Amino acid sequence: RIAVGFVPVVGPTLDLCEAVTGKMFCLPFAKDLSTEERLLSAVGFGAGGVLKAWGAVKNTGVNPAAKAVAHKVLSLGDEFAEALQASRRTTYKTLRGAVGALGDPFEAQVGLHLMKNEGRALIGVGDDGVRKVLGIPKGLGDDLSKAPDFLSATKGNKLALSEVKAGANVPTSTAIKQLENAMNKLKELNLAGDVERVEIIIKKGHDLGEDFAIINGYLVKPGEGNKQVTVEGFKKLIMVIQL
Known part of the structure; x- marks a missing residue:
């Protein structure tokens, strides 16, 4: 004992x-x-x-x-x-790492990809884990409680936010909102400047839906002349990874 x-x-x-x-x-x-x-x-x-x-x-x-x-x-x-x-980070500056439940097998596949292929150290795992790390309370209106699925440290010891969507029709606007909520919390924690990349990870061949497409690995809006999409309030371009 x-x-x-x-x-x-x-x-x-x-x-x-x-x-x-x-x-x-x-x-x-x-x-x-x-x-x-x-x-x-x-x-x-x-x-x-x-x-x-x-x-x-x-x-x-x-x-x-x-x-x-x-x-x-x-x-x-x-x-x-x-x-x-082998790859976890229990702390990153003022953040304390946390692990929540994985939503589906594709989330587990993505987590393994981030750790084994990208060399990431996971700090927050699952949306509940990321919510806990960043202090995002549950039950807020306007989807403000939504969080991305992974918060990780890159090989260069910077932060990365990853939202995973397994379905064939990707709810891209929802994914953007989840990344935005996390960026806003990181800004409150004076860590927004540590973010190296924000990304949506989908299955290869799945449709982004709405007015969204992928060009050179980045999210764009064809209806606006293929304008690259950023997280609102930040200059971070949103990447799209297809596995």
């Missing part, structure tokens, strides 16, 4: 302790971690076998919240959990 007040060294032992106790740095007076924050700590434990390790933790005498974390780790699947362990 691990008790609050035990101060482990950094590394997998601290990851386990934070995930089980729900206390940052495993200290009794420290911040209470959310389930999403505990989940990102959890994947740091279990070198070479994250799911096997947390399958064992789930069956021990840990508290109900820790069991819930274990169940969520298991739901990530072996490949994603192992890749996340």
